[in-house]
Amino acid sequence: MKIGIDKIGFYAPHIYVDMEKLAEARDIEPAKFTVGIGQSQMAVAPITQDSVTLAANAALEIIDDEDREKIDFVIFGSESGIDHSKSGAVYVHQLLGLQPQARAVEVKQACYGATAGIQMAKGHIALNPESKVLVLGSDIARYGLNTAGESTQGAGAVAMIISANPRIMELENHNVYLTNDIMDFWRPIYSDKAFVDGKFSNEQYILFFNKVWEAFKSKSGLNLSDMEAICYHLPYTKMGLKALRTVIDEAPEEVRERLLENYQISTQYNRNVGNIYTGSLYLSLLSLLENKEDLKEGVRIGMFSYGSGAVGEFFTGVLQPNYREHLHIESHQRIFDTRKEVTIEEYEAIFEETLPRDGADIELNIEQDPASIVLSGTVDNKRQYVNKNS
Template sequence: MNIGIDKIGFYTPHTFIDMVKLAEARGVDPAKYTIGIGQEQMAVSPVTQDAVTLAANAALRILDKEDLKKIDFVIFGTESGIDSSKSAAVYVHDLLGIQSSARSIEIKQACYGATAGIQLAKGHIALHPESRVLVLGSDISRYGLRSSGEVTQGAGAVAMVISANPRILSLGDQSAYLTNDIMDFWRPTYSDTAYVDGKFSNEQYIAFFLNTWEQFKSQTDMTIADFEAMCFHLPYTKMGMKAMREIFDEGTEEDQKRLTDHYQLSTIYNKNVGNIYTGSLYLSLISLLENDTSLKAGNRIGLFSYGSGAVGEFFTGTLQPEFREALAEAEHKNLFAEREEVSIEKYEEIFSEVLPVDGTNLQLDIESDPATICVAGIEEHKRLYVNKSR
């Protein structure tokens, strides 16, 4: 059975900062951020947005009435969960008005969660071909003001509809994966910012890619020449290229140029949003599909997912005849065009405004947030969500 991505969209908050200005404010050579790290802008999430609302806003832009009737499984990958018991998927299920005969769950494994969700969705569709599964990857990346990881922050979500006979990308049956208990990145339950061993994490990312790539080749007898393009989880946009260069000696100069050219186009959106953890790989895929006019039906795309701690997976997808018609390119261009740049001082103010952790009741000003779905406040230890379109 042909199973894969039928629809895909993303959402990012309406405010952002310029990385050159951040570098100047931190007394750093701007080239370190724009060239060394490969970032140009960074999304800044207001207190009226969290992982739930980002995901719901992303899904709202791609779902129609038929989807709402046929989706019977909502899978939410995140490491920015808002409750230790209730899944973020249940909130999204209600905010979108998905029919009630559905499963709704949350998956956590660092930046790998959405990929795990896709693999679960494939199994569900194989058993229930008429169903549709909504897979979400949503996160707010926080390392702290003036921290070493500040430049790799970001916020956003990707929503995907997985179905039989998909219009965008048919996912391959073969997949290679690896788990190893390491401490390259972690987020303790008592901290709202992450901890990372940057050099070690970079090394492990590459090691996991090479391990899963070798596994995949042995399973399929494919080589680098069989791939039109490769997309990577991008904590920052130079990371994927560091990994891909490790296998360039397996191909020709033509292979190297083809993969490099496609890779650059796959990073455009990530450069201007920043790191969105579980959604990062799929934001890169959207960027590739919407900015690369040379792609055509039948092209095979390699996908590398990495979640610190760590789990990695290499798998593939094949572009379908209707893939261009099924994209939400115009919607995403408008999303970027309507964003507002804020000063570094304003960014620091927004970053420091957080929801209370002691259950204090709070009402937020959601009129200043143009998003359709927002966090409206807290009442009796419950987050209050509003869908303005209702």
């Protein structure tokens, strides 16, 4: 039985910052952002968007009534959770109107959470072939204003329906994974901003990729020539390229050219959204599928997932017949076409605007947010969500 990605969608907030202007405001050479790390724009989350609403908006465009009846497991991968107890999946389940006989959980391991969710989903489908699983990767990357990590912030979510007989991608079973207790990136419970040892994290990302790649070749018997493309978790778009370059010489010249060309295509969305943590790898996959029009069915795509702290995994998927018919290319293009650029001053004000830390009630102006699902405020320490379509 084939199991894999039946549908995939994403959502990013309606406002963004131009990275050249951010660099100039920080007295940094713009090329360090646009070329050095490979970022052009950075999505900014208004106070009316959090990890729950981003995930729900990403899922809203891809689910239909049949999905609402068949989804019996919602897995919410995030490191931007809004509650230490209640999962974001429960909120999303209600906001989407899914049938009640379902499991709903939140999974956390830095940027690896959505990948863990996919593997859990595969096991569930293997036991329950008629079921569907909604896997969400939703995050808001925050390092703080005027910090070394500011240029690798972002906000957004990817939603995937995992099922038997998938229409987009069959996920193969040659997975190789690795865990090591390291402190390259972390966010203590008391902090709303992450801490990162940037140089160490980059080194560990590449080390993890090299280790799982070598193990994958041994386990699967496959090599670079068997890959049409490799998609990476992208905290910034140059990161995956650094990893790819460490193994690219293993391949013949025509394969090297193909992998490098497809890598660049896979980074187009990430370059203009920024880092979305758990969703970054799958935004890279989506960018490749939607922007490379001649990507043929039946080809194999490699995927490297990395979550600091750290867990890494390499796995592969095979594109299914007529997969492009099941993509939402036009609606995703609308997300980019209708976004509004904000000034650096506006961005800084939005960044500093937070919900009351003492639990006080607040009512937010949701009219300025065009999203279908928004956070409207807090009452009695409870976040209030609104689906404008309901």
